[in-house]
Amino acid sequence: MESTQDKWALVTGENRGIGFAIAQGLLAKGYSIIITSRSFDNAKLAVQKLQAKVISIELDVTNDRSIDEAVKTLHQKIARLDVLINNAGVYPDTNVNILTINHELLDSTMNANTFGAIRMVQAFLPLLEKSPEEPSY
Template identity: 80%
Template sequence: MESTQDKRVLVTGGNRGIGFAIAQGLLTKDYEVIITSRSLDNAEQAAEKLQGKVIPIELDVTDDCSINQAVKTLHQKIDRLDVLINNAGVYLDKDVNILTIDRELLDSTMNANTFGAIRMVQAFLPLLEKSPNARVVNVSSGYGALSGLSADVPSYCLSKLALNGATIMLAQALHSKGIIINSICPGWVRTDMGGSSATREPEQGADTAIWLATDAPRSINGKFLRDRQVISF
């Protein structure tokens, strides 16, 4: 039986915040962690702080050329990928609402938060298919639940709502390949995005993602979770 020491996880936006906490947690479980950032310098600095089996990679989830280059680079270093955690995202809704937001802002947020995750699954599918127990975790938000939509957070809400929808569709498409995928709400976490008033530490926000990546029953698939519990889309 395969040991966890052989397992590899890729965390997008793993250089800070929840992504960094996820990477830390998986290192303690003897995973080799690939962390990505739009800046290679930032990824390398984070890798030094993490002090473990870490591969830093430059990757911008909004840019297909960047994604493809990352796949090419990793093919030279790894033979498979066991876990993909789509954590990278943006929160750009400042001083806008659903009546005033422009198309450009909607495009930018959807491209990063929704389309980026879909493209990551597509691009890394050949490596995920080589794992006997592949898992994907999409970091979503309570703002992406139908009951959590807010007119004052238009692009972020819509992007996470669509990410949850993509999780359902990807679960259907990946089922025959034996790959499971879920999305999580980490809660309101003290990060650059969440702000200093947030009620949770990054480690608390990371917990469900780490659990889904490692020990969660494989019967949980195509679901939305908070605090290790399935919640409503």
């Protein structure tokens, strides 16, 4: 397990794009990072690019079992979580708008963008509460 001095940040969907940039910013501020991706291979690639104190885990915020496994894994590796940023999400903008989106696509979007973030806070709250810093959800 890591030193109790380490500050840990988990950003969902950080293997590319905005999430990756957030991870870089947190690293610059002295945080150790937990890289998450629905694909473990993608998470490992992001770790190689960052070359810092990073843990990579597979995590799909739309899947309760995936969230539970991520919590179990992190409980074995870190003593606390200082920052949780819910960045993972989907944007179904190909040939649809609010008037034409079908129920299945709307359901999967809400599951990822809304319910996934809520489940993440619920699941990781015990690790966040161990942080001496003010909680960052």
